[in-house]
Amino acid sequence: MDFHGALEERHSVRSYTASPLTAEERSLLGQEIAQSNEAGNLHMRLVVDEPEAFGSLLAHYGKFRDVQNYLVLAGTPAPSLEQRCGYFGERIVLTAQKLGLRTCWAGGTFKRRLVKRMLDTDDRFVLVCALGHSADQGHPHRSKDKEAVTSIPEGTEPPAWFDEGVTAALLAPTSLNQQSFSIGWCEKSSPDGLPLVSLRSKGGPFSAVDLGIVRLHFEIGAAAAGGRFAWEDGWTSFLPEYGL
Numbered sequence: 001m002d003f004h005g006a007l008e009e010r011h012s013v014r015s016y017t018a019s020p021l022t023a024e025e026r027s028l029l030g031q032e033i034a035q036s037n038e039a040g041n042l043h044m045r046l047v048v049d050e051p052e053a054f055g056s057l058l059a060h061y062g063k064f065r066d067v068q069n070y071l072v073l074a075g076t077p078a079p080s081l082e083q084r085c086g087y088f089g090e091r092i093v094l095t096a097q098k099l100g101l102r103t104c105w106a107g108g109t110f111k112r113r114l115v116k117r118m119l120d121t122d123d124r125f126v127l128v129c130a131l132g133h134s135a136d137q138g139h140p141h142r143s144k145d146k147e148a149v150t151s152i153p154e155g156t157e158p159p160a161w162f163d164e165g166v167t168a169a170l171l172a173p174t175s176l177n178q179q180s181f182s183i184g185w186c187e188k189s190s191p192d193g194l195p196l197v198s199l200r201s202k203g204g205p206f207s208a209v210d211l212g213i214v215r216l217h218f219e220i221g222a223a224a225a226g227g228r229f230a231w232e233d234g235w236t237s238f239l240p241e242y243g244l
Helices: 003-009 023-040 057-061 081-098 112-116 160-169 207-224
Strands: 045-047 069-075 102-106 124-132 181-189 195-201
Touching: 003 081, 003 207, 023 045, 023 081, 069 081, 081 102, 081 124, 081 207, 112 124, 160 181, 160 207, 181 207, 195 207
Parallel strands: none
Antiparallel strands: 045 069, 069 124, 102 124, 181 195
């Protein structure tokens, strides 16, 4: 399964089995985390066989069950930290999906103090993502219409890969399933002659993290359809570095 197939099959799952991660799963996730930490200047880490963080009543209220493993997303404080956590964290999520594991982003239904004690002194904690084996494959979430999340100048017609990118972006997990973003087709080009695409948030909780996740999904969808473009805000895609 490639990343495009993984994003189409990925659905949030909150209930897990007691089956531990295998040595191979831990190794492959560790490799992706190390690559993503280096590329994104982050300090993400995988915590395994640790049931306490999601063992509170709050976690059960959030319908989390038997979470033993989770990804901690953190890094040196910076304006772009949350968006980088979303972008590279979703790479880990899709890698887990490729391995047959299930995942769920979590912003508050866990013991924050316990998780924050695992961080280096100078790190800023962003959020976590539960992961592991589950008999439940999850279910698709309701998505907005493409017209509700796109901005296309009148009289222009973006190429097919733009549409595929938007389709992939609408499959991205976002906080409260708010899908509070706008993807725009720009009439101007980059200095390299590539078409420009814009991405903007419409606000809401964890909106910067959501932007990072949506950005990665759009890139994967567009790339799978043969699209080549540049982001209007200057964001550098890391997909070529991973052979995608």
